Amino acid sequence: MEFDNTKMIELTVSGTIRTEIGTDKGSVPFTGIKFKIPECSEEYYTQHAKRMMWIVAKENKKLEKIPFQGLIQIYVDKAEKCEGTPSCVDKDVKEMGWLDLQLLACCLKVREIPMYLNGSIRNAREKAYETYMKVIKKKKILKSGKDKKIIKEKVHRRFAAELANGDINNTDLEFKVQEELDKAFNMVVDPNNRENSYSYTNLPPLIAVKSRKESK
Numbered sequence: 001m002e003f004d005n006t007k008m009i010e011l012t013v014s015g016t017i018r019t020e021i022g023t024d025k026g027s028v029p030f031t032g033i034k035f036k037i038p039e040c041s042e043e044y045y046t047q048h049a050k051r052m053m054w055i056v057a058k059e060n061k062k063l064e065k066i067p068f069q070g071l072i073q074i075y076v077d078k079a080e081k082c083e084g085t086p087s088c089v090d091k092d093v094k095e096m097g098w099l100d101l102q103l104l105a106c107c108l109k110v111r112e113i114p115m116y117l118n119g120s121i122r123n124a125r126e127k128a129y130e131t132y133m134k135v136i137k138k139k140k141i142l143k144s145g146k147d148k149k150i151i152k153e154k155v156h157r158r159f160a161a162e163l164a165n166g167d168i169n170n171t172d173l174e175f176k177v178q179e180e181l182d183k184a185f186n187m188v189v190d191p192n193n194r195e196n197s198y199s200y201t202n203l204p205p206l207i208a209v210k211s212r213k214e215s216k
Contacts, residue, residue, distance in 0.1 A: 007039040007081065007083070007084075008036045008037065008038060008039055008081075008082050008083065008084040008085070008086065009036065009037050009038075009039055009040065009045075009079055009080065009081055009082065010034055010035070010036050010079070010080050010081075010082045011034065011035060011036075011037060011045060011048075011049055011052075011076055011078070011079050012032060012033070012034050012076075012077045012078035012079075013030075013033050013034075013035075013049050013053070013074055013075060013076055013077060014029075014030060014031035014032065014033070014074075014075050014077055015029070015030060015071060015072070015073040015074035015075055016028065016029050016030070016071070016072040016073045016074075017029075017030060017057065017063070017066055017068055017069075017070075017071060017072070018068075018069045018070045018071065018072050019066060019067045019068070019069055020067075020069060021069050021070075024072055027072055028066050030062070030063060031077075033053075033056060033060060033062070033063070035052050035056050036082065036084050037049070037052060037103075037106050038086045038103060038106045038107045039081070040106065040109070042079070044106070044109060045076045045079055046074065046076055047111075048106045049074055049076055050071060050074055051102050051105060051106065051115060051116075052102060052106070053071060053074060054068070054102070054115045054116035054117070055098065055099055055102055055116045058116070058117075085211070086100075086103040086104075086106070086107060086209070087099055087100050087103055088100040088101070088103045088104040088107060088208070088209055089107075089209050089210070089211050090207060090209070090210055090211050091207065092205045092206060092207060093125055093128050093129050093132065093206045093207075093208050094125055094129070094203065094205065094206065096125055096128065097121070098116050098117065098121065098124070101113055101114070101121075101124050101125070101128055102115075102116060104128055104208055104209060105128075107208075107209045108131065108132065108135060108136065108208065108209075110131050110135055112127060112130075112131040112134075112135075113127055113128045113131055114127055122200075126200055128208070129200075129203060129206055130185065130187065132206060132208045133185040134185070136208070137185075139183065139184055139185040140183070140184040140185070141184065141185050141187060142181070142184045142185065142186045142187055142188050143187050143188060144188060145188065147184075147188070148181060148188070151177070151180050151181060151184065152177050152181075154180075155173070155176050155177045155180055156173065156177075159173055159176060186198055
C-alpha cells in the first residue's frame with residue numbers, strides 16, 4: 001500500500017470524556033483539541049478521531065490529568081489539509097509503537113487493530129500483521145484445525161464432479177487442498193510440526209504502508 005507522505009489532515013475536535021467505566025457520571029467536556037490523521041475522505045474523520053483520542057488524552061497537556069475511560073461524544077469541528085507523514089509509513093509492523101499502530105489503522109481504514117494500551121504491544125503488532133494479511137492481501141486466516149478443515153471441505157466440494165468423473169484422483173485432490181492452505185495466512189501453532197507451525201518470531205518483516213516516494 002502506498003501513501004503520499006506529504007499529505008495529512010489536521011482535525012480540531014470537541015466532545016465529552018468518560019472518566020468512570022460504565023457511567024457518564026463525572027464526565028468532562030473538551031474543545032479545541034487538534035491532532036493529525038492520514039489523509040482520507042470525510043466519512044472516516046470521526047472513526048479516526050475516536051481512535052486517536054486514546055493517545056491524545058494521555059499526552060495532551062489539557063487532558064493528561066483527566067482519568068480518560070473513553071468517549072461519550074466526539075465532534076469534528078474543523079478539518080484542514082496539512083503537511084506531514086504518519087509515523088507508520090515505511091516502518092516494519094513488528095517494530096511499531098502504539099502511535100504507529102493507531103496511524104496504521106487509520107491508513108488501512110480498519111477497526112481490528114487494538115486501541116492504545118489495550119493489551120500488550122506485542123499482541124497489537126501481531127493483530128496488525130494479521131489484519132494486513134486479511135484486509136490488504138485478501139488472505140484467509142487459519143487459526144485452528146477447524147479452519148483448515150473448512151478449506152479442505154470447500155475444495156472437496158468444488159472438485160467433487162471431476163473426482164467422480166475420473167478427471168482427477170485423490171492425490172490430485174489433496175494437492176489442490178494443500179495449494180489452498182498455502183495461500184492462506186497460517187496462525188495455527190502446532191508443536192508436533194514445527195516447520196509448518198505459526199511463530200510470531202519467525203514472521204518476515206512487513207512494511208504495511210510505503211511512502212509513494214520510496215516505492216518508486
